[in-house]
Amino acid sequence: MRRRTVILFVASLVAGLLKTPKKHKELPNGKTDPRFFVGSWQYTDQENRLHHLTINPDLELIIDQKPVKGGNVETINAYQLIFLDALGYHLIIKANEIGPVEFFDEADNVNYSLNKAN
Numbered sequence: 001m002r003r004r005t006v007i008l009f010v011a012s013l014v015a016g017l018l019k020t021p022k023k024h025k026e027l028p029n030g031k032t033d034p035r036f037f038v039g040s041w042q043y044t045d046q047e048n049r050l051h052h053l054t055i056n057p058d059l060e061l062i063i064d065q066k067p068v069k070g071g072n073v074e075t076i077n078a079y080q081l082i083f084l085d086a087l088g089y090h091l092i093i094k095a096n097e098i099g100p101v102e103f104f105d106e107a108d109n110v111n112y113s114l115n116k117a118n
Contacts, residue, residue: 034059037081037093043103043112052117053093053103055081061091 040054054062059076061068061083070086081100083091087107093114094102103112 034076034081037076037095037100039099040117041100041103041114042117043114045112046110051112053114054117055093055100 035057037055037059038057040052043051043053045051051064056062059073059081061071068083068085068091071083071091073081074084074090075082079095081093081095083093085091085107089105089107091106092104093100094104099116100114103114104110105112
């Protein structure tokens with residue numbers, strides 16, 4: 001009986017460790033590593049058109065191979081990257097522990113689900 005208890009304890013400990021969510025890599029000063037948001041994704045708009053969204057290492061936002069003009073990073077934290085475009089609208093990349101999962105376009109007031117680009 002004691003052996004069974006030890007085996008169950010070890011099994012539950014291992015399962016708990018495997019399911020522990022991974023945290024974003026943080027820099028020594030407590031800021032989020034901006035490279036977490038770097039990559040390419042796809043999303044489908046309301047008219048079923050496929051779009052490509054890319055964030056390069058300089059944190060430049062590119063949509064359908066066109067850089068967002070006048071855009072700059074306004075805020076970055078563990079779960080979102082907020083761009084401000086030339087017209088004053090926010091473009092928000094929302095993330096979870098794995099990476100970016102949603103794109104919000106304030107101009108259209110629409111959320112788009114992001115899928116990793118091939």
